[in-house]
Amino acid sequence: xxxxxxxxxxxxxxxxxxxxxxxxxxxxxxxxxxxxxxxxxxxxxxxxxxxxxxxxxxxxxxxxxxxxxxxxxxxxxxxxxxxxxxxxxxxxxxxxxxxxxxxxxxxxxxxxxx
Numbered sequence: 001x002x003x004x005x006x007x008x009x010x011x012x013x014x015x016x017x018x019x020x021x022x023x024x025x026x027x028x029x030x031x032x033x034x035x036x037x038x039x040x041x042x043x044x045x046x047x048x049x050x051x052x053x054x055x056x057x058x059x060x061x062x063x064x065x066x067x068x069x070x071x072x073x074x075x076x077x078x079x080x081x082x083x084x085x086x087x088x089x090x091x092x093x094x095x096x097x098x099x100x101x102x103x104x105x106x107x108x109x110x111x112x113x114x
Contacts, residue, residue, distance in 0.1 A: 003038060004082055005040070022039070036050070037050045045063060047062050049088070070094065070096035
């Protein structure tokens with residue numbers, strides 16, 4: 001599962017249709033792909049995640065009562081950053097994804113990379 005996180009803050013008054021338009025026009029992504037598209041508020045204390053699921057859209061909304069979401073570092077000029085499901089879960093739990101250290105992935109002997 002691919003997660004696409006908007007780099008720029010998004011107006012949290014936008015609902016499904018407004019967020020769909022951003023996904024299509026700003027990123028050129030297929031909103032029906034089943035990928036997750038995440039958007040953070042200007043203050044950084046709210047996040048919306050949009051996805052398509054078997055005949056309808058799902059919109060998840062989380063508001064922190066204290067603090068801000070710790071967004072991962074992004075390349076200059078990027079409109080979005082791609083995360084995996086684990087990184088999204090950490091982001092939603094308030095973990096700073098940039099500070100997490102993962103051990104190297106194990107590969108079977110005789111194989112290189114994936």
